[in-house]
Amino acid sequence: MTGGMHPLDQAVELARLEPVDAGRWEDTATGVMARIRSSLRPGRPLRLLLPDDRGGTTYVSERVVVAALRRALSAEDDLAPSAVRLEVDGDRLTALHVDLVGRYGADLQALAERSRARVHETLAGLPLAAADAVDVRLSVVDVTLEDPRR
Amino acid sequence: MSVTRTTTLPSERFGWGPPGHWPDVEVEERSDDALLRAARLGDTDAFAAVVHRHGPGMRRFARFILGDDEDAADATQDALVSAWRALPTFRGDSSLRTWLFTLVSRRAADLQRRRRPVPVADEQLERRLPALPDTAAGTAVAADLLGALRSALQELPWRQRASWVLREVEGLAYDEIAAALGVTSGQVRGYLHRGRADLAARMEAWR
Numbered sequence: 001m002t003g004g005m006h007p008l009d010q011a012v013e014l015a016r017l018e019p020v021d022a023g024r025w026e027d028t029a030t031g032v033m034a035r036i037r038s039s040l041r042p043g044r045p046l047r048l049l050l051p052d053d054r055g056g057t058t059y060v061s062e063r064v065v066v067a068a069l070r071r072a073l074s075a076e077d078d079l080a081p082s083a084v085r086l087e088v089d090g091d092r093l094t095a096l097h098v099d100l101v102g103r104y105g106a107d108l109q110a111l112a113e114r115s116r117a118r119v120h121e122t123l124a125g126l127p128l129a130a131a132d133a134v135d136v137r138l139s140v141v142d143v144t145l146e147d148p149r150r
Numbered sequence: 151m152s153v154t155r156t157t158t159l160p161s162e163r164f165g166w167g168p169p170g171h172w173p174d175v176e177v178e179e180r181s182d183d184a185l186l187r188a189a190r191l192g193d194t195d196a197f198a199a200v201v202h203r204h205g206p207g208m209r210r211f212a213r214f215i216l217g218d219d220e221d222a223a224d225a226t227q228d229a230l231v232s233a234w235r236a237l238p239t240f241r242g243d244s245s246l247r248t249w250l251f252t253l254v255s256r257r258a259a260d261l262q263r264r265r266r267p268v269p270v271a272d273e274q275l276e277r278r279l280p281a282l283p284d285t286a287a288g289t290a291v292a293a294d295l296l297g298a299l300r301s302a303l304q305e306l307p308w309r310q311r312a313s314w315v316l317r318e319v320e321g322l323a324y325d326e327i328a329a330a331l332g333v334t335s336g337q338v339r340g341y342l343h344r345g346r347a348d349l350a351a352r353m354e355a356w357r
Contacts, residue, residue, distance in 0.1 A: 007356030008349050011299040014292050015214070015319045020206040028209060028223045029201050032230045036194060039235075063192055070191040082187045101187065150184055 047091040049127040060126055062086055065093070072122040078103035079111045080148040082141060093128055095135040101148040102140050112138050178203065182246040190237045197237075201230055204247055207320055208254040214315045217304045221261050229254035244329045248322065251330040255312055262308065295356060302352040306345055309333065313341035314349065 043062025051057060066084050073081040080101050087095035100115060102108045116136055123131035142148075178185070178199035185203075188196035205226060212222035233240075233253055240249060303311050312331055316322045317338075324342075328335045 006350065006353070007295065008299070008346075008353040011295045011353060011356075012318050014296050015210075015299060016321075018210065018296065020210075024219070024223065025206055025209065028227055029198070029205055031227050032201050032205070033194065033198055035227070035231045036197065036234045039231075040192075040194075066192055070188065070193060074188070080184065080187050081191060084191060144183070146181070148184060148187070150180055 044086075044088050045091055046088065046093050047129040049129045049131070059091065060128070062088075065123075065126065065128070068122050068126065069096075069098070069119060072118045073098070073100070073115055074149055076111060076114060076118065077149075078106040078147050079115060087135075092130055093123070093134050095137065096123075097137050097139070099139050099141045101142045101144060103147050104143045104145055108140050108143075112140060186237070186240075186242075186246055189234070190240075197234055200233075200246065200250075204250050205230060207247075208250055211251060211312075211315055211320055212254050212258050214300065214303055214319065215255075215308070215311050216258050216261060217300055221258075221265065225254055225257040225261050228257045232257070244326065248326045248329050251316060251320070251322065251326075252332075255330055258312075259308065298353060298356060299349070302349050305352070306348060309337075310341045310345040310348070313338050314345035317342055 040063065042064075043066075045059035045061060046065060048058045048060055065086065069084055070081055073079065081098055082101050083097075083099035085097040086093055087097075096119065098115070098119065100112065102111055116138055119136050119138075120131065120134075123134055128134075180188075180196070180199065182200070182203075185196045185200050189200060208229060209222050209226040212225040213219055216222050216225065229250065230253075233250055236253075244252070303315070306314065309331060313327050316327045316330060317324075322330065324335045324338050327338045331338070333341075
């Protein structure tokens with residue numbers, strides 16, 4: 001007997017509440033992230049401004065540049081980056097296309113201008129060669145009702 | 151078969167938590183959309199949050215439809231890795247959750263084809279589960295009941311099985327199930343109708 005409840009309904013209830021085996025799940029999740037991290041590619045090398053102590057050239061990978069921009073652009077309330085595309089000539093960054101998502105009702109023009117300043121600060125702070133000459137193009141491609149960072 | 155009826159929820163009786171629960175994982179408050187945007191820009195921490203938010207449900211779904219925990223782990227892992235690789239091309243036509251179920255469903259179907267070459271014939275649906283002996287109670291009975299459900303599910307045709315689990319266990323809407331399985335909402339209704347009837351008949355022995 002399973003009382004008034006059909007056994008199938010009771011089994012469904014149990015299935016919905018079945019616990020995750022923490023150890024096994026952690027193995028799966030760890031495996032996923034290990035495979036992902038091992039597959040990361042640095043992207044194109046971009047020349048940094050300053051030579052090292054022996055006069056050699058130092059490069060930073062495209063992935064590092066995108067990560068730095070993502071962090072910088074996510075620091076602004078009501079705005080989040082959704083795509084970053086780099087144009088590179090040899091080992092120099094020449095143009096940057098940034099797609100942004102803003103919160104509906106926010107002053108998107110002001111947000112975009114502050115974002116542009118953050119982009120230039122970030123590039124100069126790496127410090128990327130010819131950072132001032134990079135053509136930065138920002139586009140607000142979507143709006144959300146809530147802060148897009150949340 | 152006798153099962154003691156109590157007024158407590160299964161989670162209280164057996165110490166189970168809600169779906170997706172596991173300890174020692176920091177609560178991530180960002181929405182799926184916010185995590186998706188960050189992950190698309192290479193933020194592996196954001197993707198790890200996606201993995202921890204949706205992975206347990208994906209694995210539970212895979213285990214129900216594959217009937218094997220190791221296969222379910224493989225299908226879930228492959229699906230999540232393929233999701234990471236496909237992030238740049240994911241257009242957001244469906245929700246992140248539906249898309250992830252689509253991916254794990256495909257991986258599970260691939261595994262099913264490779265590892266279980268004998269298809270389940272519709273005639274098998276006439277078979278009934280045997281009633282289990284009246285010796286267990288509490289957790290053991292719950293485990294047996296769930297085991298009976300798993301066995302019964304394995305005898306349903308693939309899409310019936312997947313539709314039923316996505317609806318009844320994971321709580322997806324008809325159109326989400328249709329998107330995940332690449333069928334129409336009308337077909338999903340049919341799968342669910344037949345699946346419920348077949349499962350109810352099989353589980354009848356537990357009354």
